[in-house]
Amino acid sequence: MRLEQFRGDRVAVLGFGREGQSAWRLLKQRADLQALEVWCESGALPTEVSGRVAEFDQGLAAYDVVLRSPGVPVDHPALREYRRQGGRIVNPSSIFLSERPELPVIGVTGSKGKSTTASLLAHLLRAESDSVVLAGNIGLPLLDQLDTTASLVVAELSSYQLADLEGRLRLGIITRLFPEHLDWHGSVEAYYAVKLRLAELLDGQPLIINGRDPVLKLATSAVPGRIESNRAPFFNRREDELMLDQAPLLRSRDLRLVGRHNLDNAALALEAACLLGRPLMPLLDALRSFQALEHRLETVSTAGERRWINDSIATSPHATLAALESAEGHPVVLLVGGQDRPSDWAPVAQWCQRRPLRGLVVLPDNGDRVARALEAAGAVEAAKIRKAEDLDAAIAAAVQLSRAGDTILLSPGAPSFPRFRNFEARGLQFREAIQRYLDRSTA
Incomplete structure (x- = not known):
């Protein structure tokens, strides 16, 4: 309109x-x-x-x-x-698409990784001197960019935004597809349908998907113009290495991003940038310089002989699982809990059965339920579980459970409401609580 x-x-x-x-x-x-x-x-x-x-x-x-x-x-x-x-x-974003139909807009969505992938793609394109706006669910609302002179827009689109969005996109990316925000959408089917509206907005233009995600692959099987990235012969991850078809490009340790799943995100962003005609070698250089976003597997500190990781963005157990995978090889004390809503902790339990946690600290409101689920599955011993009413108490409990060299990981697996305004506020308070603990311990 x-x-x-x-x-x-x-x-x-x-x-x-x-x-x-x-x-x-x-x-x-x-x-x-x-x-x-x-x-x-x-x-x-x-x-x-x-x-x-x-x-x-x-x-x-x-x-x-x-x-x-x-x-x-x-x-x-x-x-x-x-x-x-x-x-x-x-939908306010529909006004932007109606007012600026000549401006190419790349839509990025997914149950996890959409913010990092959108930000990474904008970073890669700017390295080639493109004038790029990053907007939508990250950065500024699209309507605030109505008068932009940029040549291209990268728009992160949440399911809330996609639900009734109208207009046309130039290119689309879907990172992952698993159940999220069921309290808002009502069912898994409704949530998936909203995410897949991205394909409708493309009207036959290319849709890049993470081909390693079987649910996403099946759900988009009939979409015209679909590109199964993250699988050969496209950009893809093989263990800790980023490949183009069978040719290695770089390793995870070459990046400032933590976790294998971020190689998946990098594969999708590179796919989009190359599809837009950008040369590969400058893109790889830009990829190496990209900084992880705040509250997304963010290393807050390595003081106190421990590594403190802020993954406040994790609002589902699937996101918590990805955070645990990124810490493989390091004993972890995990901090979880937030808004109580339907969620399946079985994948996390299965991971922890094979790679036991050093400890588990649970926060309101659903922490008790998560602790019961993981303990019943044999994923953590009762003696290694602590309850905390706030982040200061959670950090004190995590330190008691941990040893020198361990990772203390906030990856709540639940939304921040109602105790925090948003996940950013939760992450900031976690940082502040860490600093208070470190100040006391070194006083």
Whole structure:
């Protein structure tokens, strides 16, 4: 939907997070509206913003158009009723795609690795002097880049954003596919369907997938233009080495990224960059210089004869498993726990059965349930489990369980809500708690 199509409308922006604020600013400045209001179910609105804080209800019928921020479920009862009555619901990112159809947009999604892959791809393209915008679920909202003079956009797209996104993409990447955000989507099938909407937005343009993911490979088997990267003859990972077909390019130790799964991400990013016509050797040089993103297997410190790793981004057991795989060969004290929602810890239990944890520290709200599941599976001994109410207590417990040379890994396997605003806030507090412990221990 283009901005000119809002002329004379009464518009409500639902939700006032990053994208809601971006949409409000844009419409306030550029759209000729009859009325513009913001409607949130919680929190508070700035004094300059007209709107309300209350549950969404039949009052939506008073608006000609509703802009749905990503955090608002597409099947919210009030939105279902509004849709049934013929109301127009617009995804803010759809406005960007409508306003800038000439600008190539590369969409990146996946159950894990989408932020790193999107950031890495933008880094690789900039090394070739491309003017590239990194936006969407990472960095700035797409609408904040409406006037960009860049030649290309790399957009990380979450399932919340993809659910009703409209427009066309130039190229797509899907990194992994496993159950996530089931509390928001309602079922595995619904979640997978939303992720695969990326293929619909490509309209036959190339879709690069991680060919090592059997679920993703099966789910995209009928997609035209699919490229099974991370398998020969394309860029692919073989153990700790990145290959092009059968030819070795570099090893994991050559990169500043931790974990084999990041070689998978690198293979996908290289595939996209080369498909866009960029030469290989400068891309490999750029790959070596890429820094890991914050809160994603981030080494916080190696002080105190221990390696402290912040993987606060891990909001599912599958992500925790990837973090454990990256630490193979080092005894691990694992910190887990967060929002209590349906999740399957069996893959983590199976890994830990073969590679026992040094210790397990569990946090609210679902930590007790995770501990019971792993103990029942024989993945950790009861004597090696500790409960903690906060990160300071968790660090103290982890130190007691660990030995010199061990890795203390925060990889919660659950969302940060409601105890933290987001995973970034959780990761920052983990860093601060580590520093407080180190300051005390060296005082």
